[in-house]
Amino acid sequence: MNTALKFEKYFAYILYYTGLFFVYGKMKNISNKTRILMYHRVVEDTQAKNDVLPKMVTKDEFENQMRYISLKYRPISLNQFLDDAKKGKIKKKSIVITMDDGYKDNYTNAYPILTKYNVPASIFLTSGLIDTDKMLWFDEVSAMICSTKKMEIKIQNRIFNISSNEKKTSSIQNIISMLKKTDNEERLRWIKELQKECRTSKNLNNKNTMLSWKEVKEMSKNKLITFGAHTQTHPILSKMNLKDVENEIAKSKQIIGIKTGIEPGLFSYPNGGKEDFNKDIKRILKKYDFKCATSTISGLNDKNCDLFELKRIGCSHENDNIVFKVKISGIFNTVISIYKLFIKVINK
Ligand SMILES: [Zn+2]
Structure with a gap:
């Protein structure tokens, strides 16, 4: 575990065991903000141990987390959040589940758990890789x-x-x-x-890594699941010329529309950091009638947030149950904001 993760863990334990986490949960203005959780892969226990890039949760962890949010929060779809934000009425304890990239385990492992707990989710597809043996x-x-x-x-x-x-x-x-x-x-x-x-002689490509269109189509018939676009090949959009950006966005939208019969209105930026998108990319998304775009910038969303820069909370195997509960409450972000304000005041 790296230093930042260790710090996050100790900090979460302090907030949890001092009771600050519970007090925070009772505060009305905080509860009125929406949390958008970000997942990538839901895997078997053995596979999570080899997670080089921290983007996996195990099936058990995912089930515990979905059970917890279905009891303590109000799980809604990303489209529902957009409607609520437009009306200026975000209901208390709203929480949205998103899954990026389009891994096959979203169908084999996550989908049965989402339906079991009746939790809606948006899955963002890297459309050029669906139904291929190519890897991201x-x-x-x-x-x-x-x-x-x-x-x-x-x-x-x-x-x-x-x-x-x-x-x-x-x-x-x-x-x-x-x-x-x-x-x-x-x-x-x-x-x-x-x-x-x-000089790898082995064929690294594997037909069982990404979703197939058949699986996508089947899930799209369930009202709990919405598909969004995540480009064709997962490039870093800010590192491309705008013509190529437009091509990645337009093609992804078109293919998902053809394959599912539903034109996607949701988008997720590949990598999604502040430096990975810009106003020109947002403009292209609006040109293609996207309604929103999710980033990987950490935080909660209120009714006045930029819908083309939605903040999310990343979930991975490296966070245990307590860290998960504290993290999704949004208390980390509030503490950081208070700290920044404090520094600003002293520097005046
Ligand atoms: Zn991605």
């Missing part, structure tokens, strides 16, 4: 480095040590975050270089 580019980078026999690899004139599992994990994380900051064409070129560098 960061999963491919991770798989290549995991399967190579080399002790170190060179990329962008930097040498990365991959001589142990621990070193592999940190190198994978560093390489992926480096590639996310790289111009799109360059990124694609570096991934090709990495394929040569890793």
Whole structure:
């Protein structure tokens, strides 16, 4: 566990066991904000242990979390949140579930749990990968480095040590975050270089990683599940020219519309950080009639929030039950805001 996660855990335990978390939950103005939770993969226990990129929860964790929110919160769809925000009436304790990328386990593992607890969810599809044996580019980078026999690899004139599992994990994380900051064409070129560098003979592609259109179609018939667009190939949109951005957005919307019979009105930015989208990208989304876009910026949403910059709370295997409860309450964000205000006042 890295230092930031350890800090988050200790902080959550302090808030939980001092009772501050419970007091916070009773405060009316906080309850009137909507939490949008962000998931990626819902996997078997054994698989979660090998989560190099922290984006998995186990089936048991997901079930516990859905049970908890169905008892303590008011689970609504993202479309319901948009309607409520438009009317200026966000109901207390609203909570929205979103799942990014379009992994097959959303159907095999998450879908039965969502229906069991009657929890609506929006699934954002990387449409170009659905029904293919291709992997998302960061999963491919991770798989290549995991399967190579080399002790170190060179990329962008930097040498990365991959001589142990621990070193592999940190190198994978560093390489992926480096590639996310790289111009799109360059990124694609570096991934090709990495394929040569890793010299992986194994076929890493796997038909069982991403959803099929048949599974998408079946879930789309259930009123609990809404599909949104997450581009065709999961590039970092701010690192592309606007013509390519438009192509990624338009194609994703069109294909999901054709395959499900429902034109998607929801969008999720790949990677979703502040630096991964901008006003030109928002303008393109509006041109294609999207109603909102979710980011990965942490926080809660009120009726006056920017619908093309919705904040979310990330959920992963690294957060235990207590951290999950404290995290989704929104208390972290309030404490950080108070701290920032405090610093501002002292600096005056
Ligand atoms: Zn994604």
